[in-house]
Amino acid sequence: MTPFDYVRPASLADAIAAWEPGAAYLGGGTNLVDLMKTGALRPGKLIDLTRLPGLDRIEALANGDTRIGALVRNADLAHDADFARAFPMVAEALLSGASGQLRNAATVGGNLLQRTRCAYFQDPHSPCNRRDPGAGCAARSGDNGGLAILGWSAACIATNPSDFCVALAAMDAVVEVEGPDGARQISFADFHLLPGETPERETALHPGEVIVAIRLPAASAGFRAHSRYLKLRDRTSYAFALVSAAAALRFEGGKIAGARLALGAVAARPWRVAEAEALMIGQTPDRALFDTAADVALNGAAPSGDNGHKIALAHRTAARALALAAEGTPAQMPAFPASVFGGHAHA
Amino acid sequence: MSFSISLTINGTRRDVLLEDARVTLLDLLRERLALPGTKKGCDRGQCGACTVLVDGRRVNSCLSLAVTLDGAEVTTIEGLAQGDRLHPVQAAFIDHDGFQCGYCTPGQIMSAVGLIAEGHAGTDPDRIREGMSGNLCRCAAYHGIAEAVQDATRRMAAEDERASA
Incomplete structure (x- = not known):
């Protein structure tokens, strides 16, 4: 780790005032400190946000929206009974990520800003356009079996590793931020950026802006009875997704009245296609319909390397997640959240 | 600084x-x-x-x-221990052979103490395995570890019951 200054401001205003180019805001530190150890990130100053007052609450707003303070820890959100009842798929996505220890430390705001797990980004000795603009991309000719099949560019084929973000995208979340130029809101669809020619620009945040809260609209809780997160990975627990899908349905008179589908680990941001959702409206749920929705969601998918298998995998994951959502949200969180093994022993 | x-x-x-x-x-x-x-x-x-x-x-x-x-x-x-009296999780790891080389054991035991306090796994073996997945054991003593956590959860619940009786 290279040396850095450390400050612990007492207020959000002081935190923003302390920001300068090269500084980094610190939440749970589970990703930032790790990348500082490898040398991939070398902030000159850490601004510790963890003791800022008022940002660790889960609130029900007067208009029915749910507001999650940026400093709420992942475990505390997933295990909040009211939250898990209203947004069971978001809770399942959270519990399918990382480990108990990491979820106790990681903040929800930090989850949105976690960096890609592309091995070449994490290794400061490999060329990486995302870490070091113009350096080139070692992943293009390297170990790329897990990398992007959608939205990638010649400059970068990395994926966003978050499970939580896939569920938030499906639930139309809004990100509340505050910075040197004041407060604003960013819709989730606009929050993470595709790489294009500028993979170093990962989010819509302006320099010095801080995430203060994530808001989930009241209407999204209407999917609570039929929503699932499904995650394929190399082992049943404590692994990043190869592909994942967040699926949610709403029924009226046996027909689909509302549909949400977001794919994870396929691109630099959660992947949501409006046409794939729209074609399910008014239809009766069945396997052929879900296959068609998956087809449309994956329109334009192409291997960025030795990862063509992820296209078929993502297709099956999306269709299966929709079928699971149609069956209904389980009464209890599955023992293995988001696993194809569900609540069943596989030992 | x-x-x-x-x-x-x-x-x-x-x-x-x-x-x-x-x-x-x-x-x-x-x-x-x-x-x-x-x-x-x-x-x-x-x-x-x-x-x-x-x-x-x-x-x-x-x-x-x-x-x-x-x-x-x-x-x-x-x-964890109180003098010579082991914490119930420590005792259960010994009783169930929850280790081989022992290097991961302090982390396993602290994780188990945390997991039991969180209260989401109970004595369900699958939920215990999921809850302990952040602790790797290269000797693969997982079977004994899962049994130890299950047994310790029972012992601690029984102790709590005795204490409140």
Whole structure:
């Protein structure tokens, strides 16, 4: 780790005032400190946000929206009974990520800003356009079996590793931020950026802006009875997704009245296609319909390397997640959240 | 820049002067406070060997910067037993052969103590396996570990019942 200054401001205003180019805001530190150890990130100053007052609450707003303070820890959100009842798929996505220890430390705001797990980004000795603009991309000719099949560019084929973000995208979340130029809101669809020619620009945040809260609209809780997160990975627990899908349905008179589908680990941001959702409206749920929705969601998918298998995998994951959502949200969180093994022993 | 912090470690207050903000809780415990029971495995939050309780919650001490923890209460493996009386989780690990080489064991035990306190796994073997997935064991003593956590959960519930009776 290279040396850095450390400050612990007492207020959000002081935190923003302390920001300068090269500084980094610190939440749970589970990703930032790790990348500082490898040398991939070398902030000159850490601004510790963890003791800022008022940002660790889960609130029900007067208009029915749910507001999650940026400093709420992942475990505390997933295990909040009211939250898990209203947004069971978001809770399942959270519990399918990382480990108990990491979820106790990681903040929800930090989850949105976690960096890609592309091995070449994490290794400061490999060329990486995302870490070091113009350096080139070692992943293009390297170990790329897990990398992007959608939205990638010649400059970068990395994926966003978050499970939580896939569920938030499906639930139309809004990100509340505050910075040197004041407060604003960013819709989730606009929050993470595709790489294009500028993979170093990962989010819509302006320099010095801080995430203060994530808001989930009241209407999204209407999917609570039929929503699932499904995650394929190399082992049943404590692994990043190869592909994942967040699926949610709403029924009226046996027909689909509302549909949400977001794919994870396929691109630099959660992947949501409006046409794939729209074609399910008014239809009766069945396997052929879900296959068609998956087809449309994956329109334009192409291997960025030795990862063509992820296209078929993502297709099956999306269709299966929709079928699971149609069956209904389980009464209890599955023992293995988001696993194809569900609540069943596989030992 | 140096930082003066105060931690309560295994019930004892320790004032520490950090000459550098880079020191992790893991390195502070092992290298400066003579508490080497907490183990360094991967040092990257991937193996769980460094698990301790901070304010009662299990975390990876390798990813926790000590300077951020001023005022916190830390419990390590050295703080579990009461004199010669082992903590129920420690006793259960012995009874169920929950280890082979023992290197991951302090982290496994601290993680199990945290998991049981969280209260989401109960005695369901699958939920225990899922809850303990942040602790790797290269000897693959997982069967004994899962049994030990299950047994310790039962023993601690029975003790709580006796205490409240």
